[in-house]
Amino acid sequence: MDKKNCHASCVDCDVRSQSLFSQFDGDQMATIDSIKSCSTYKKNQSVFLEGSIPRGVFCLRKGKMKIYALGAEGKEHIVRVAKEGDVLGVKALFSNEPYIVSAMALEECSICYIGKDEFFSMIDLNSALTNGIMTEMSRELHEKTKFITNMAQKSVHDRLAFAFLLLDEIYGKEPINLSREDLANFVGTATETLIRLISQFKDEGLIRTETRKIWVTDRDSLLAFTA
Amino acid sequence: MDKKNCHASCVDCDVRSQSLFSQFDGDQMATIDSIKSCSTYKKNQSVFLEGSIPRGVFCLRKGKMKIYALGAEGKEHIVRVAKEGDVLGVKALFSNEPYIVSAMALEECSICYIGKDEFFSMIDLNSALTNGIMTEMSRELHEKTKFITNMAQKSVHDRLAFAFLLLDEIYGKEPINLSREDLANFVGTATETLIRLISQFKDEGLIRTETRKIWVTDRDSLLAFTA
């Protein structure tokens, strides 16, 4: 594994407030600090692979990751893009089955790791965490359900509009920064089709691009497509 | 509401063994019996509606239900078909948001109901239930993830093959019994397309039909499409 260790404390982790771990007090934070490790992953480096056995959870401190599955013919499908503060691998730990998705760093990432046993003992100590996980799971299930309906009924055009809105939130103030291929694999279409639609969206003034960077300039109009 | 009460006990409920409530002892079962109510729903009767506030959970004792969302232009998309033993509405209770899907009886159904407060006090009493719910949620999340990948990448033909396999398991020994329109709304395609594919599947000897009933006759070949 080609990753470097870093030694940062959860206490001053500026993404903690948005994460599952937001509800911990000082003591518990110290505990986490003592059991977690933190590594740096380079762009395109794998964090975990579909089919392998989960041994802990990951907390994304810095950077973006893509979570993807390999469909038929090995075609990659990006299930989601994870951002700072996201905790990955919790469900896999509960379902007690191998990963059904892979995770790869889209840019330089700083990722903390907590082993399975430690994570479960944290749960026993803090019932708020259990509730947080439940809430998180139901929220995610909720989102996926909507997503499936969208996927099933909408044209590629409308799905792309939806994807832009999602990604815009994930990237926050920064521009969306994905390869055309990744974008196509997120929307579920061919790269060429995606490119054609991108220029169409540009012509209509909905987005602005600069090499691979994309800015959403008209959220409302995009939203109208997904209604 | 046009539903009739029935007075059956969980103790001799023959689907309990497959449900979330399988892990209860006699005492707890008696408690549930005392707090639950049970009603009969006729075919095409709504059980709950998208947008309304969840006030409890439903346990499907007998019959099949469709769980669906309304997409753009009011087009129905069937998210799943619930069968005997399925418990519905747990996630909605946790996420504490209005239902994002509706539920309707596909045939005469017998459905038990447990109010929100009672359900949460059950959870407090039996931590195994919490675990069961977590496992259930992660399993479902797992399934939906796979489903999205399938949805995104596969042709209608292959999605239908996948749908037949799913439905075959849900219906068990009985034939799949859905209207062509419901089937189309489950697969995410137009009714006409679905009908054409059905006759194609029949020609290839993968399924057998009789009016609206469908038997899967060649699981292996269907499975090959979804690989």
Place this chain on the structure above:
DNA sequence: CGAGCGATTGAAAAGACTCAACCACCGTGG
């Protein structure tokens, strides 16, 4: 028996994919 709904078929049009070629940028090594 007749209305009406679900199922089916046909034909044409639209959407999306594939394949192939070409462009543009970037880093490397000579």
Place this chain on the structure above:
DNA sequence: CCACGGTGGTTGAGTCTTTTCAATCGCTCG
């Protein structure tokens, strides 16, 4: 410093899939 090769991005043309619209069929339930 420049030529080279490689990768990712873009465009065009043809083809296949899927949808749409329209018409017909067939059954069931008053």
